[in-house]
Amino acid sequence: MKTQWVKNLQPGLQVASNFGIYDLGLAKNKNGAKYLKVTLGDRTGMIEARVWDPALAESLSRGISPGDVAIIGGTVVEFNGLQINVETCTKTDRAQVDIDDYRRCCEQDTGVMLARFKAITGQVGDPFLQALLSSSFTPELRQQFRRATAARVIHHACCGGLLQHTLEVLEYCMKILEIQGALLSPDVLLTGAALHDIGKLWEYDQEGLDFQRTDAGRLLGGHVILGRDFIRQRMAAITGFPGPLALHLEHLILSHHGQRDWGAVEEPHTLEAIALHQADLLSARLNQAAGVLRSQTSSSSWTQYDHHLGCSLYVPDRAAEEAPPW
Template sequence: MAKQYWIGSLKRGDSVLDFFAAQDKALATTSDNRRYLRLRLGDRTGWMSAVAWDNGPQLFEAFENGDIVRVMGEVEEYRGKLQIRVHKLRAATPSDRLDAADFLPSSRFPASELVRRLDGVIEQVANPWLHELLRRLLGPGGLLREAYGRTSAAREVHHAYLGGLLEHVLEMVDIGLTLSRLHPEYANPDVVVTAILLHDVGKLYELDQQGHGFVYTREGELLGHVYLGARLVEAHARAIEHFPDDLREELVHCVLSHHGSAEHGAPVLPRTMNAWIVYLADEASARLNQVRRLYERVDAGGGPGDGWSEYDPRLGIRAYTGFTRSAPEGEPPGAFQPDSA
């Protein structure tokens, strides 16, 4: 059965009758002691919060996290964000004949292209110890290679789709190498690239795919991906004979400090040029992806209209996309011409 309504194109006031992936179901209680259902609904275009005020306990038992559900409801705005008010819900059955690809958000780049680009980046790392570490973990037949190319970079903030982690780190490599060229006396491109490729490997243990979404593992909740990644990098660097202590220490420091501040979850602050470059590349890639997702939702017909996106509480803005549509294709009549003399 073909989907008609996509999360990315829903607008306030839309009536919805369609299938979505369901995640994060929970029963909550109103101020007058009524039980209601909260959940997230998603498809390959994104995720949206949802609430069912009536029959909460019954609807809670009607499906499991990761299931596809058929929803009747309407789109409303709550605290500046869109959500779906659910009136009816049931779990999908085989007779619904759904296309699983409709419910798995994925990178806009083919997986084979991302992996090919990853191999090219690893090949350019000249330092023999760093090259060997990357080969063992991410190269062909590497310990993490299969999961690394498949997993999401986050549950919902940025690059939150299949292949999102690999797309994210490849963006970071381009940014990191550019920043390294600005300060060649103090930046080491091999350290920067290796730290970028490994800075989020802890997410392979922090997140797990459940049905048609990603959930936190127990060790992910208890330890977090920053520590899990630093522990893994430390252990595998030590397993390489004669791996220099200073090189291992700075690499682990880059992983531990890549969130930039204690407020954002970094146990230590960046204290080397290479660590600062990794942090800034991570921040730039993540934020631009958040803005891109707002643009994509507007392009798909979402948002309030007139080129504005919905409000993003993490960025603290509504993005304006109108200038991308008004830009002239060629030189406008009467354009200013600089004096060639």
Template sequence: MHAKTTFVRDLTPGQKADAVFLLAEARQGQAKNGPFWALTLADRSGEVPAKIFSPQAQAHQDLAAGRFVHVRGLVGTYRDQAQVVVDELAVLDPDAEAALTLADFVRASERAPEDMLADIEALCREHLHHKPLRTLCRTVLTDPGVKARIMAAPGAVSIHHAYAGGLLEHTLAVCRACMTFCDLYPDLDRQVLLAAAVFHDLGKAWEYAPGPVREHSDEGRLLGHIFIGMQVLEPFLRKAKDLEPEIATHLRHVILAHHGELEWGSPKRPKTREAFALHFADNLDAKLKTVAEAVDEALPDGETGWSPFVRPLSRFVYRPARTPDPSQDRKDNPKAQQCSLLSKE
């Protein structure tokens, strides 16, 4: 396999680009001086827009997202963002694609999907004491067709957790948040809330098309992940003969209402405490991840400052200075921890 040495994050205005990228988007347009291509080049470090102007654009008739391309050109700026003006572009043949390391081109969760799924299953074993609910969760999560889909699925196309494994990462975070809510509010039905958290975004494994490019499937565009998720879950619910109908109905409601408002794509608005809890846990994780990704992409580690405008949040976001925490410093520094212990003797 061929190792990739130049990534999107390395491209700076004035630099020449000469590297292989994944073609995330390809759209043909027409300008006064002839046709052009508007492209999005991608790898694991991010995405960058690119343009092929005439006459070079006329040499390419069938560029399509999902292909790997070797690009040569100059990095410039457009609307204060880097943009590659392409001089030469070659679509790789299947043999050249096979020699690439896919992990160089597809962003992925920092944790292995197997580990995150194991953590979700452990939460189910710890908190689901009602056998029908515990069996339902185990049956769905171990189903070969479901498991194959959820292991690499992203959590979104472009906003939060938009990378391979993002769905499991988001699901695990929402499950943990819901269990914390139950510690704070003991009257919540911990078991139905956890089961709903496990399945709330199940449909995203079908909403997005498989493959290296993050895009909606036809089914995803037409139906959306909430409907698809319930469609996937219903056969398992029908087979769960011991699960009380009223609990099954409540579980369905909590999942269906997790977007909170009709205008946000929720078929129903929350009408139980558990439905509100899942909605806020889901929204909290999505928002915090969106903020973190915006500032992490814009700023070096440890630096304070503002992000560019974040369209999903309709605002700029800020990374403030962190409050010093000596106790945390000792945890991170074994020598400091040892000195602290000696001072107590």
């Protein structure tokens, strides 16, 4: 049972609780003695740990793997931040734990988000598109969807992140419809938004601790192709589904990344596809930038260069007093 959380650990505390094993590897100290470096985590954070006993380090390096959950016994110490000196480590049966306690989870309430998702998608009036939505988001798939991640690291990379991101995209699309809705088909845009990243259910190992990409995700073109294949099957099962509508929806999925070098199979060629791409980009970029700011530990007013964003971010609150140049 989970009794101690990473965010509550303090120097000097004795630990005896389950943690997720994120990474581990043997290393040698200055005297050539082997020790084990371990990265532990739970839904509240990550912490480094060390197994200094060479015999225990050797045996754990063979018996424990990343992705496992284990009961860790040891002491919290201060060393370049907090660290656990591990004295005992016993693998736990994954079936006995709630894996969501051991991995990043989004802060928003997934029940509330799912209710809003249903309220927005419930506004789709076209019977074929409504049939597509209900045959796609079955009760079983909804349960997978509410716990899924949207990415391994870049944006919305947490349990519940796919629902959070998809809902943000839907909300942005609702705003676009409010402002420039006369140009667009609301039913097509909202259906495309709801389904645009559905392929992520199969692109990432949604039951794993750190959401590795699956073989299917790596071999079959990622969530763009997996998602297109999914909706193609669902549309084919709906009698009389209009061909041009099917073509348009497949295009929304294939083009939502906007540019070929961002993973789009095709650039957006319809107004709805342009709108969906911009809504998707806005949700992803803001979340990504917020993550860069959160992970900054220094008090500098500039973050480290982030190669996903392609820039550093400026933090106005941390800026030193400086006379403007004009």
